[in-house]
Structures are given as structure tokens and as C-alpha cells.
Amino acid sequence: MISVAIINVTSYTGLELLRLLAQHPHLRVTSVTARSLAGQTLGEVFPQLYALPSFTTAIDPMMVIAEEPAPSDLAFVCLPHAAAAEAVAQLLERGTKVVDLSADFRLRDVAEYEQWYQHTHPVPALLESAVFGLSECYPNQIAGARLVANPGCHSTTAILGLLPAFARGIVEPDVIIDSKSGISGAGRSLKLGNLYSEVNEDVSAYSLNGHRHLPEIIQELQAVAADNGHPQSAIRVTFLPHLIPMTRGLLATCYATLTPEALERLNSSSIQELYRAYYAGSPFVHIVEQPPHTKWASGSNHCFIYPTVDTRTGRLIVISCIDNLMKGASGQAIQNANLMCGLPETAGLPVLGVNP
Template identity: 40%
Template sequence: MGDGMKQITVGIVGGTGYTGVELLRILSRHPNVQVRYLTSRAEAGRAVSEIFPSLRSVSQLHFCDMSDALFDEMAQTCDLVFFATPHGVAMTHAPSLVNSGVKVIDLGADFRLQSLDEFANWYGMTHSCPELLAQAVYGLPEVNREKIAKAALIANPGCYPTTAILGLKPVIDAEKQLGNVVDGRIIIDAKSGISGAGRQGKIAISYAEVADNFSAYGVSGHRHTPEIAQGLNEILAAVFPKKIRFVPHLVPMIRGMFSTIHVPLTDTGSKVDWQSYFASSYQHEYFVDVLPSGVLPDTRSVKASNKLRIAIDQQADMLTILVVQDNLVKGAAGQAVQNMNIMFGFDELTALDLVPITP
């Protein structure tokens, strides 16, 4: 258990997106956190409740502009700053905050990829603080909890990589323990609700385009592919040189993510009781729920919660792993708060014991 009396002051940079409002929703329940700053260039001066009526009587904050003076003030007064911003913003401001002793959690992509070449290739810009990037800890608590507890800077994982890495972690562990259980290329067939595209006005994500439709995107390459590969090969220390085929899809729902992972098995892998293996792997993880044999997950079962649910189907030489999460909670803001709780020694469940909503 963490220190229930400790209080921290928090700033949120980029508060008008869906992850920003999720952060506010979750942190409003947190007894140890005071959100003091909330930035938005476009909405500076407006009350949060004007943009998000759901937060009426919950938050009295007003948006403030992202000025140098504000960052100087946050460096002096904040214990932690969240960045819920497009790539390129966090790496501009994180160095001065970290150097001032402020912890940083970036919900964007600036600190996820450790390869400078991969970052430049997928995000179209040169990384401005490679020395800080090298210190960043990948914020997947079920994998990196001990490192997170000591970190000054957290790279909050992408939504798709969270499902893929946690879905495949027991397989990687089995490969290291038993040797040669995977036979060939791993296929990740993933679907996400439209909120994963962010809160923006684009024709491709308008209601008329998305409703009654189902489409693939990023088929020839998606920026989460190198993040998944890094997660498996470096963070989980995979011992097999297998390649990943990742294809994301957009489905006509607001929030939710469903990743179906197909893993071809060797003779050794076919003999593993994968249901028991997965259950054992996550038996002490509150936010990862391995379903009983024969029970399949759906996105509604995790909606608005920080739960990630996994089901296993084993057919001879093929293992199918089905993973669901709310892309805005465990896939973004909820995981960021989970990281914060670990960093400051709070009970990991604080403000995150959210019951999924139905319907």
C-alpha cells in the first residue's frame, strides 16, 4: 500500500483531446492529486465545463495558454506533468521540467521508440533530446513496474502495442523457459473505435464516413509496428527472430479495442497448456483478466475501465489470443494514472477501480 496522505500537484499539457478529458475524469477521483494546470492554445481562458459538459461540478479549472512562463511556473510548482499532445511537443518541454525535478508522463509518441532512426522514419522529425530519450522508461506496468517506480520520465505505451505486448508476454516467457514454441510469423489483427483517431475534424473520421462501415488502414506500415517489435524484442527480450504482421482496422464504435493475435506453434508449443500458462502469468495483475476457457471477450466488458481482458483458443498448432481494452483508459489515460501511482508510491488501484459500463 502507498502513502494515502501524500499530495501531489499535477499539470496536464493538451487538455482538449479525448485522453485529456479521460485524465481529468480519472484524476477527479484521486485523493492524492490536485490538477493545477490545464493547457490549450485554442481554448485558453475557457472553463473546462464549457468544452466538456460531463465535467460540470467536477472540475473548476480553466484552460491556460502554453507559454514559456507557464512552463517555468510548472517547473517550480508541479510534481508531475502529463503531456496529452501531438508528437513533437513533449520532447520540446520535457528536458527543462525533468531537470527541475518534475516527473513527466508523455501520452504521445515522443519517448516510445528508442531508435532515433525509427522515430525519424515514422514521425517525420528528428528527435530533439536523444539524451533524455535514453532515460525514458516504457510505461507498461505489468512488464516494467520496478523501473517505473524509479523513473523521472515515462513513455506511456500506444494503445495497440499495449494489447499486443501484454497479449504476447506469456508466449515470450514460454519461449525463454521452454525454447522454440513459436513457429513462424505472428499475425496481429487489430480493431479500434474511432476515438483512437483523436478529437479532430477530418472527413475520414466523420460520422457519415465511419458509421455503417469497416475499414483497414496502415496496411503497408503503421507507426505502432516498430513499437510492438521493440516491446517484444527489447522490453520482453524475445529470443526468437520472428516477424510481426500487424494490421489495424477502424470499426464503427466510439471507444474500445480488440486485437486478435495468431501464433503458429511448434510441436513443443502445441504441448503447452496455454490456458493455464496465461492464467498463471497474470494471476497477480489486477488490471489483466484472463478469462476462463471457452469464454470470449467483447469490448463492452471493459468500456470506461482500466481492465484488459484476454481469452485463449488453442487449436493444435495454432494459438489464438484475443485481447480487449478501452483504448482511452488502459490504452491511454488510465495506464498513465497507473504509472503515476507507481511513480509516487500510491496504491496502484487508486482512482482506477472503475467498473465497466453496460450498455
Template identity: 55%
Template sequence: MKVGIINVTGYTGVELARLLHQHPEVELASVTGRSTAGQKLGDVFPHLADIDLSIEAELGRVELAFSAMPHKDSAKEVIPLINKGIKVVDISADFRLKDASQYQRWYGFSHPSPQLLKEAAYGLPELHRAEIASAKLAANPGCYPTSAILALAPAVKAKLIGSDIIIDSKSGISGSGRSLNLGSHYAEVNEDTSAYALEGHRHLPEITQELMGLNPQPPSITFVPHLVPMTRGILSTCYAPLAKKLSGKELKKLYTDFYKDEPFVRVTDAPPHTKHTWGSNICLVYPTIDPRANRLVVVSCIDNLVKGAAGQAIQNMNIMLGLPEATGLEALAIYP
């Protein structure tokens, strides 16, 4: 099975190439890039020198494509591929939201294919495995939504909490992408932590959509992301008042039962660290109760470039192709 990557030159595209090169069931046959077309992949990224491919301006013949283009631009690449019968995993936000009107508000463009939004599967396997298996287009979730939704899904589905939810997320600098900007300069980021998008982050409607799929009561979510001086990783701490009385042991059982058959979610006995997920497709989840406030507190950790992007995209590909879900993703985290 030949697969390809549109826009291999961003951090997610590079990580996709690294992971796909190790995949035993597919062949990475074509990669594209706008500014580096014509160059050898290994010349642009020396750590990928074993991949004997040149970066092309247009995608070659493949049976499944990954689009790692920015939002708005990705839809322009994806729609023609779907029309040709090529399966796609889109890593941008362009097909995540079911309500087309949300794109103008949060992303600043009118969606070119509202019908395809209805057909696309939201690519969080822990919630949408059956839809992904039959889909021709999987919309890979955002990195923040992956960490937040997996932290909250068991509690929301069990109606354990009310609608008032706070999500405090901290991300490494690679989440800002590879393009140069002042906010990602070393001197600006080093020894500094900052909150941003307090007026509303564009991942908020995605989180809201998926939590409402578990419990139709509209949640009132305060989502505050932070940039921290590390390369990879997201740590989300989620808070919500408990609607029911239960013990910590009962809470732990609720979460372990919910995720017992999931290959890439692990409920932990202690608060996880971002470094515990570095380079792996694992999401670590630690649920607990603050008894003084009768409040649920859940900490989750992922590698934003793997479970938050490229690894989850390959997980979706495996499901779409009928392969064992963990194929090519079995690597343990890198430590220290």
C-alpha cells in the same frame, strides 16, 4: 501532490481530467490548451464543470505533468520539464522507442534528445514496473501496442510461438483523435469497417521492441489495424504457429500464472467484448488454440482511452509516486 495536464483539449486529455478529479491522492492543479486558453474547463467540456480550473497557455506549478500533446510537439514540452526536475508521463510516442533513428522513419522527425530515450521507462507496468518506479519520465504505450503486447507477452516469453506473428486490431473512432478529418465524419464511419496502414503502422516498431525484450529472436509481425463504427475500444486478435505442443488447459495456466498479480489484466474464460472494458482500466485476455492449424489465437480487449491512454498514464503516475497502483482506477466498466 499537484499534477497538471498539457493539452487537456484532446480526448486523452479530457479523460485524464475526469479520472484525476476522482483521484484521492493528487490534485489536478493546472491544465493547458492551445486554442481554448483563458476559457473555463467546464465551459469547454460541460461534463467537467465540477473541476474549477481555467485552461492556461502555460503549465502552472506542478510536481508531475502529463503531456497529451501530439508526437514531435510533446518532446518540446517534456524536455524542459525534465530539466527542471518535474516528473512526466508522456502519452505521445516521443519517448517510446529506444532507437532514435526509428523516429525519422516512422514519425518523420529527428529526435531532439536520444539520451532521454535511454532514460525513459516504457510505461507498460506489467513488463516494466521496476523501471517505472524509479523513472523521472514514463513513456505511456500506444493503444494498439498495449492490447497486442499484453495478448502475446506470456507466449513470447515462454518461447511458445515462433517468430511469425499476425496482429489484427480493430479500434473505435476516438483513436483517431478529436481533430476534424474526413475519415472520422459520421457519414464516412457509420456502418463501415476499413483496414488502414497496411504498408506499416507507426505502432509496429513499438510492438516489435517490446516483444524482443521478452525473447531476443526478432519477430516477423504483420500488424493490420481497422477502424470500426464505435466510439471507444480496441479488440486485437493475435495469431502465431505454436512451437510446442500443449493443451488448452496448459495454455490457460501459462497466462493466468503470468498475470496472477496484475491488477488490470484479467484472463477470461470466453472471448471478451470491447464493451466489457468500456470506461475501465482493465485489459481482458482470452488465449486459445486452433488444434487444426496448431496455432495460438489470443483475443484482447481494452478501452483505448483508459488502459490504452489516460488510465494507464495514471497507473504509471501511481507507480512513480509510490502510491498503490490501482488508486483512482478502481471503477468497473460501464454497461451496456
């Protein structure tokens, strides 16, 4: 068994990791931290863990939550940005492999990170060795990495939806992404805007001046275009997120103008074939023949993508959806950990979601 630590286990992502790791055949949770609840047991904080059968060895409900992690082979860091970077540096010094669920190591350019997150990066030297944790892009790099930066939920959905188009050079560089997510994406901290009476029966747009997942989207689309011989000097992305009154789920609708050459030879059927060929061998990405629903992905690590062509406007329209706590966070973190540890990519991850 591979020993695992969860840093900040009381976050939504930490709790989701516990749910998944309880059934993982190769990873065993040996250390958990949460400074505000140090000294309490996991079962006291999360009583549902007492339902685990007595023969389960992956998680012990009587494990005491600590302020600092014990040594382990692998650690999942679920801290906010800035605080995460310092914890990651300490873990790497111990020789621990790390999957960081914060934003601290997703951007390769330290100046861009500091512009978007408004503070000085604590350990900029680590940006060079960190691997962006989208396994559909970088499986070999993730397998050899000591530090993997788990992508954001909005960026995961948008990037997966647009990767084949930019890799094959069939779209112009101007893209619009309309993204809608459930309230759990805002985290577990108490905020006025997250209260039930504020969000119930309400839909709202936010971050109109720029969401922090935007530079990730541009970075990765630019990289895949260049790597496949279709360099785009200035990809322009209009990205607008919306808050939807549901617990979990994320759906992005992406619009991109097809190049004249692509418009002549492609239709909705051939676009579907192009996408299926691109994601052949990717166990968690599924190209579907009707617009997907967020409930299809709920509780699973799957991403459902529906690409089509609007011949009237000459635009590619791609609808992509995930569970923001799974493929958008903890599920993807375990997918990355599996690759880092030489395990099957799908180990410990649910085969199907929960619907309804």
C-alpha cells in the same frame, strides 16, 4: 496531495484524465494548458465539470486554461509527437516527473523513431532514460523513473496478448495481429475520414504499409523473449489495424504458430493456466474463458485476454481487448503515475467498466 498538470487538456486523452483525476484520492490538478483556448475556464470548455460536488478538491471547474503550465510535481503530456518531446524536455528541466502520452519516447532506437515518424527527434538523449510505460513489464523501472512513455493503444493490446507466449518461448517468431479500434483513437481533430457519415455502418483497414505502433510491438516482444532466455533474432509481425464504427474500444486477435515442443505438451486449458500464472499479481489483466467483448472494458483500465489453441493448425490464438482511451491511453497513464509517485497501482481507477 500531489500536484498535477495536464498539457493539452482539450484532447480526448486530456478530457479522460480529467474524468479520472476528479476521483483520485492523491492527485490534484493544479494546472491545465491548451493554447487555442487559453483564458477560458475548464467549466466553460467542459460544462460537465460543473457537476462535481463542491467539496471535491481534485479539480476546480473555474481553473483558467493557460498557454504554459504552472510548476507541478507531475505532468501528463497529451501533445502530438515532436511537439510533445520539446514540452517534456522543459518539464524535466524544472524537476517535474512526466508521463508522456505521445509516441516520442516509446522507441529506444532514435533511427527507428525517425524512420517511422519522418522527422528528427528533438531530444534524443532522453530516450536512454525514458521507461516504456507498460507496468505489467516494468513496474520497478516505472517506480523509479522521471519520464515514462505511455504505450500506444494497439501496441498495449497486442503486447499484453502475446507477452506470456514470448516470455515462455512457446511460439515461432512469425506473428499476425488483426486489430480493430473505435474512432476516438484517431483523436479529436477534425478530419474527413472521422466524420459520422464516413465511418457509420462501415469497417475499413488502414496503414497497410505499416502502422506506427508496429515497432513498439516488435521492440517489446523481442525484449521479453531475450530477457527470459528465448532470444528471437528477427520477430516478424504482420500488423493490420481496422476502424470500427464505435466511440471507444479496441480488440486484437493475435495468431502465432506454436513450437513443436509446445504443441506436444500444451492445449487450450494449459495455455490458460500459463497465462494466468504469468499475470498473477497484475490487477488490470484478466484471463477469461470465452472470447471477450470490447464492452467488457469500456470505461475501465482492464484488459481481458482469451488464449486458446487451434490444434488443427498448430496455432496459438489470443484475443485481447481494452478501452483505447483507458488502458490504451489515460487510464494507463494514471496507472504509471501511481507507480511513479509510490501510490497503489489501482488508485483513482474504476473498479468496473460501463456495460452496456
